[in-house]
Structures are given as structure tokens and as C-alpha cells.
Amino acid sequence: MPKSQVEPPSIVYSRLVRDYWLHGSEAALIAASDLGKKLVHDGLPPEDIGEFQQQALLALGQDLPAVPLTEVAAQLTPPLLEMLIAYGLAFREQIEQRYRHEIEQRLEQNHKMEALGTLAAGIAHDFNTILGVILGYAEMTLDLAPVGTPAQHNLQHILAATLRARDLVARILAFGRRSETRRVPVRIIHSLHEALAMLGVTLPPSVVLHIETTSSNLVVFADPSELQQLIIDLTINAVDAMNGCGVMTFRADTVTLALGQLSELPPGDYVRLRVCDTGCGIPRAVIDRIFEPFFTTKAVGRGSGLGLAVAYGIVQRMNGLIRVRSEPGQGAEFEIFCPRLGDLDESHEALH
Amino acid sequence: MAQILVIEDDKQFREMLAQMLEQAGHQVETAANGILGMAQFRQSPPDLVITDILMPEKDGIDVIIEMKREQDDIRIIAISGGRRNITPQFNLDSAGLIGVRQTLTKPFNRQQLLQAIQDALT
Known part of the structure; x- marks a missing residue:
């Protein structure tokens, strides 16, 4: 397993600061920037990186006791700035992406609703008329069906189903009521x-x-x-x-x-x-x-x-x-x- | 029993309505749209008009306005199943604004129809 995956990020940062002090290398700054992005990716909250610099300076002092920390602290800010800037940009990008995703989902849902509302309202008139025909003929035929026969029973079910369909149309129409x-x-x-x-x-x-x-x-x-x-x-x-x-x-x-x-x-x-x-x-x-x-x-x-x-x-x-x-x-x-x-x-x- | 003019563009609904009204003892004339309905109305004035609202060529609202202009006390029942972006109730509210007292939302049952007729004629 690579070392960076098991080491706490504060230790990784301390090593970067040490490299920067010893070699002043661009590579250490690039690594600090990469670390900042990775911390966002790993979900580390901003408050958890506040102690990194102090820990890095302490570690540097322990490793290299001859280094006068109070004098060099100001020279060790570039890795900190690189990490914080990268962290800030990545953090902001992450939030924007999350909100964009949520808003897109909501918009898609709204479009579906509107499409359904338009469709439903468009067919409701015809559908209610058709239900009216079924209801009317079923009622008139029920008059002809002798009491207690299967025909009467079946017609009663047709009537009940028609009334259910009517209620369903009314509910679908609720989508098209925006203007009302x-x-x-x-x-x-x-x-x-x-x-x-x-x-x-x-x-x-x-x-x-x-x-x-x-x-x-x-x-x-x-x-x-x-x-x-x-x-x-x-x-x-x-x-x-x-x-x-x-x-x-x-x-x-x-x-x-x-x-x-x-x-x-x-x-x-x-x-x-x-x-x-x-x-x-x-x-x-x-x-x-x-x-x-x-x-x-x-x-x-x-x-x-x-x-x-x-x-x-x-x-x-x-x-x-x-x-x-x-x-x-x-x-x-x-x-x-x-x-x-x-x-x-x-x-x-x-x-x- | 009354002379009733039914104006409805849907053939099946129109025939069903006519049969139901005849079974209830009324005399029924039918028309398939507002223009034919107005012609029938002038030719043979009924006791009561039952008209759909949403119809091609001449809709029910125009029919009602024209009939009321020609015969102020004409009894009318407006029926509607709604239309694009508008519920049946909206159509019937419009009919109410121009003086129609009896309205029915499709689909309605026989008892509702006969009750509306009784209310319109009394």
C-alpha cells in the first residue's frame, strides 16, 4: 500500500514543509497543492487543517534542532498557501457541483410534471366524455338486468370502475390547474x-x-x-x-x-x-x-x-x-x- | 315532460344522452355542434337546452350567449369534461358567469342529470 494512503495528512504535510525547507523545490509546492485537493476529495473539513502548519514546524524543529524556527517560520508559508488555495478552490467546486446536481434534478422533475400536466389536461375532456358514455349506457342496461343475476352484478362493477376512473382523471387534472x-x-x-x-x-x-x-x-x-x-x-x-x-x-x-x-x-x-x-x-x-x-x-x-x-x-x-x-x-x-x-x-x- | 335540445359534438355521448332522456319521458332533438344547435333552436324552440361547452366551430359559451340574446328566459344546462389546461369546473364557472344556473361535470350519472333537469325547469 502506498505510504501516502496510510499516513495522516498532517504527517504528509510536515514532510512537504521539511522538503521545501531543505531543497526549496517547486516539487514540494506542487505536492502541497495536490494535498489540498486530496483533502477536499477525502472530505476533511476546513477546521481540521488549521493545525497542520504548527505541527509541521514542530516536526521540523524536532528533526533539525539547529534550525531557528522563530526566524524561518515566515519563510515556510508558501507550502501552506499552496495547500490552502488548492483546498479552497476544490472545496468551492465541490459545493457548486453538488448544488448544480440537486438543482438539475429538481428542474428535471419540474419538466416531467409540466409535461404530464399538459398531456393529462389535453386528454381529460375526451376521456371524461368517454367515461360519460360508459356510465350512461351501464346505468340504462342495469335497468334491464333482472335483480340478483350475474348481469346485474357485472354491471354494478362496471359502474364502480367507471367512478374510480372518473376520480383518477380528476386527480390527473390537478396537474393542469396551475393557472386556476x-x-x-x-x-x-x-x-x-x-x-x-x-x-x-x-x-x-x-x-x-x-x-x-x-x-x-x-x-x-x-x-x-x-x-x-x-x-x-x-x-x-x-x-x-x-x-x-x-x-x-x-x-x-x-x-x-x-x-x-x-x-x-x-x-x-x-x-x-x-x-x-x-x-x-x-x-x-x-x-x-x-x-x-x-x-x-x-x-x-x-x-x-x-x-x-x-x-x-x-x-x-x-x-x-x-x-x-x-x-x-x-x-x-x-x-x-x-x-x-x-x-x-x-x-x-x-x-x- | 319537456322538449329538450341536446347540443354535443361527441356522437356516442349525444346518442346516450338522448336515449337516457327519452327513457325518462322527454322529447329530444339533437345537434352535433353549436351552429346546427342554433339552427335547431330557432326552428323548434325547446323548453330546455343541454349543451356541451367545448365544441369545434362554435363553442357552448357562444351558443349560450346567442340563445340568451334571442330568448332571455331560456333554460340551459351546461355540461363539460374540461379542456387543455382547464378543468371542467372552470368551463362551468364561465357558463355560470353568463347566467347558466345548472351545470354538470362529465361524467355524470342519471340521477344527477334528471335532478339538474328538474331544477332547471322549476
Whole structure:
């Protein structure tokens, strides 16, 4: 194994400084520059290289006791500068690459959403008309089918399937609604309570819901119905992941993001909503794909693969960010950031 | 029972609607687009018009405006399945703005249709 792979970087640097002192060679400076790049590649944080120079000087003093360190220290700065400059450039390049990759991923996701929205809205009219024909004839034929016969049973299934198809079209159409959203100041807690009340009767009794909030006045700029839809989609997703039994926690608070803290969001105040469940978690292999339209891990017929994609689109329209953390078997946490509007008067009745 | 004019460009939907209305005891005339619908409306004024919104040549909104201009108290039900980048509800909201009180989103079931007719005629 090459020596440089087993030696701590501070030792490698000390040797470079020694070489530079003894030979004053360009080679030592080039090696210092290479070391700087390698430290970034190895993931060494900037604070860990602060002691390198002092250690190198001490090592030099031990190896060559005759060298007057206090006098030569100033002459030994070139290797340090070479290493730090190379480190700084490589560090910056690494951050830019990482952000560029994340932003490209988000843009690609947005393009997919828009393409799907355009396609869906384009066919929705024809599709709804076709469903109308099926529904109408099935109903009229049901009149002719004697009670209790297989024909009646089969027609009832045709009707039920048609109604499912109608609901699916309505959900797909949610993608094409961008121009129709009416955004107003909304108290997120209000939307949360309303959405859960709507879901109330359909939620399994063995699912326990908790709501924790730091304030009742967390206001975002959103379409109230879309915000409800977002909460409903995340709740249904969590209930499915918990197989109808477990604890769901909604936590709403505010966070202040600094520049670059979340690469997709500008700095400022955000309302953060975290939706946690105690379900089966999300396998690592699929976690990057869960917001893609039509991606589902549920059995055929159980999920449309649209719930989380719709949720993603809604958060995008609120100029926010949705992300997920999960480990298999450890539940999942969806985290939503939306720009926060300032505190609003409680008497502001127009608010939702 | 009422005389109903159905204006709908989709042949299958139009025929289904006519059959459903006739079974419910109404007299039905049909037209395949807005231009033919207006001609039929003038030739034989109905008690009620059921019109699609998105149609080629002359859409339902134009049909409604023209009919209302010629007969202010005409009863109309607007139906829609949506269109590019616009949901059915948006189309029907537009119809509502020009004075249509009854609207149906495709696909609708028979009970919804018959209820809308009853509401429109009373």
C-alpha cells in the first residue's frame, strides 16, 4: 500500500514543509497543492487543517534542532498557501457541483410534471366524455338486468370502475390547474384541522394523530384547497405505509434559512410542516423516485402513484420545498418548507 | 315532460344522452355542434337546452350567449369534461358567469342529470 494512503495528512504535510525547507523545490509546492485537493476529495473539513502548519514546524524543529524556527517560520508559508488555495478552490467546486446536481434534478422533475400536466389536461375532456358514455349506457342496461343475476352484478362493477376512473382523471387534472389556483394567506393549522376533519371518518381508528405547533398563526400564501389536498395526500400515504395502524405526527413551526442552507430555497423565514409516521419506511432504492408521477410501490389497483407527485406540485406552486427522510422499518418524515407571511391579525376573517 | 335540445359534438355521448332522456319521458332533438344547435333552436324552440361547452366551430359559451340574446328566459344546462389546461369546473364557472344556473361535470350519472333537469325547469 502506498505510504501516502496510510499516513495522516498532517504527517504528509510536515514532510512537504521539511522538503521545501531543505531543497526549496517547486516539487514540494506542487505536492502541497495536490494535498489540498486530496483533502477536499477525502472530505476533511476546513477546521481540521488549521493545525497542520504548527505541527509541521514542530516536526521540523524536532528533526533539525539547529534550525531557528522563530526566524524561518515566515519563510515556510508558501507550502501552506499552496495547500490552502488548492483546498479552497476544490472545496468551492465541490459545493457548486453538488448544488448544480440537486438543482438539475429538481428542474428535471419540474419538466416531467409540466409535461404530464399538459398531456393529462389535453386528454381529460375526451376521456371524461368517454367515461360519460360508459356510465350512461351501464346505468340504462342495469335497468334491464333482472335483480340478483350475474348481469346485474357485472354491471354494478362496471359502474364502480367507471367512478374510480372518473376520480383518477380528476386527480390527473390537478396537474393542469396551475393557472386556476387562487393563492391567499392561509393559516396552516386551520388547513391541517380541516383536512383531517374531512378525512376523519375514512381513517382507521387504530391510527393515532398528533398535532404539535409552536403558534396558531403560522401563515403561508397558498390555495386553501391545494393545501388541504397536500395534507390529505400525505396522510393517506402515511396511513397506507402504516398498514392502517400507528402514530402520525404533524409538527408545524418556523425556521429561518441562511443563504445556501437549503440550496433550492432563498434565505428567509419559512413555515415548516413535518409529517411523521411510524410505518414501514421507504426503501433506499426508491426514495429518490417517490415524487415521480405514477411511481408507486403499492399493489396494482391500490395506488395511482399520483398522491406524492401532486403533493410535490402543490409545494412547488407555493414556492416551497418538500423532501423526505426515511429508513426502512423506521417510518418516514416528510418535511415541507413554505415562505412564511408575517403575523396576521387574528380578526382577519378573510383568512382560511 | 319537456322538449329538450341536446347540443354535443361527441356522437356516442349525444346518442346516450338522448336515449337516457327519452327513457325518462322527454322529447329530444339533437345537434352535433353549436351552429346546427342554433339552427335547431330557432326552428323548434325547446323548453330546455343541454349543451356541451367545448365544441369545434362554435363553442357552448357562444351558443349560450346567442340563445340568451334571442330568448332571455331560456333554460340551459351546461355540461363539460374540461379542456387543455382547464378543468371542467372552470368551463362551468364561465357558463355560470353568463347566467347558466345548472351545470354538470362529465361524467355524470342519471340521477344527477334528471335532478339538474328538474331544477332547471322549476
